Amino acid sequence: MPVYVHVIDHPGGRVLVDTGMTESHPAVADMDPRLEPLNEQRIDLDSITAVVNTHLHFDHCGGNHLFAGRPVYVQRQELEDARMQDDYTIREWVDAAGVNYVEVDGEFELLPGVRLLPAPGHTRGSQIVVVETDEGAIVVAGDTAVWFGELDEPVTEGQRLIRSLNPHQVWLAHADESWPARS
Numbered sequence: 298m299p300v301y302v303h304v305i306d307h308p309g310g311r312v313l314v315d316t317g318m319t320e321s322h323p324a325v326a327d328m329d330p331r332l333e334p335l336n337e338q339r340i341d342l343d344s345i346t347a348v349v350n351t352h353l354h355f356d357h358c359g360g361n362h363l364f365a366g367r368p369v370y371v372q373r374q375e376l377e378d379a380r381m382q383d384d385y386t387i388r389e390w391v392d393a394a395g396v397n398y399v400e401v402d403g404e405f406e407l408l409p410g411v412r413l414l415p416a417p418g419h420t421r422g423s424q425i426v427v428v429e430t431d432e433g434a435i436v437v438a439g440d441t442a443v444w445f446g447e448l449d450e451p452v453t454e455g456q457r458l459i460r461s462l463n464p465h466q467v468w469l470a471h472a473d474e475s476w477p478a479r480s
């Protein structure tokens with residue numbers, strides 16, 4: 298299963314949604330992750346002005362430490378659960394040195410035309426990023442749906458929210474292509 302992160306280039310800044318993993322950890326070693334960390338790819342990490350975590354499972358926040366000092370937007374509920382609940386994530390990756398969370402409570406406009414919306418389901422503190430474009434809304438959905446079938450037949454509040462936006466494209470963290478498939 299691939300783990301993708303997404304970059305939103307906006308005149309007001311360059312936003313990274315989720316940060317993947319940069320190393321393995323005894324807690325996930327049995328999954329034998331093949332690492333392609335952000336700091337070893339052709340992306341200028343210094344150009345990122347803000348980070349959004351859709352949620353704080355380990356495969357979405359493992360690179361947060363690369364962005365020490367820059368704002369990392371997360372729903373307050375998600376941060377609380379990641380810090381308080383056992384077996385939720387890898388806590389030292391969540392609270393790596395210098396990670397600077399901006400806690401969001403509900404809907405939030407990050408930049409003009411770029412909104413964070415709570416999308417409970419995969420976790421109760423999950424959020425999605427909605428980018429308004431000329432073609433319609435583009436959604437970066439994290440794990441609100443893990444595979445396309447969950448958007449075809451939505452069950453959770455977050456999945457139904459995505460469908461209600463009538464999006465042009467939805468990007469999932471673990472899918473190679475966007476939904477809906479276009480021929």
Ligand SMILES: [Zn+2]
Binds near residue numbers: 352354419440
């Ligand atoms: Zn997850």
